[in-house]
Amino acid sequence: MDFWNHKVNVSKQAAQQQIDIINTFPPEKRMKIALNFANLGIQQTRAWIKRSNPYFLIWKLS
Numbered sequence: 001m002d003f004w005n006h007k008v009n010v011s012k013q014a015a016q017q018q019i020d021i022i023n024t025f026p027p028e029k030r031m032k033i034a035l036n037f038a039n040l041g042i043q044q045t046r047a048w049i050k051r052s053n054p055y056f057l058i059w060k061l062s
Contacts, residue, residue: 022030
């Protein structure tokens with residue numbers, strides 16, 4: 001819960017309610033939610049890098 005205390009627009013009660021709801025989900029759904037958040041963070045970081053460094057080439061390894 002420490003993370004939520006630093007967010008201005010999220011009350012502690014709202015954060016706890018979200019956690020309580022997510023804890024009712026099966027483990028597979030909770031893992032999918034966690035992976036989606038992680039991927040969102042990665043995508044946003046890549047977009048920020050592209051905006052901040054328009055001439056920097058990011059090579060994809062395949």
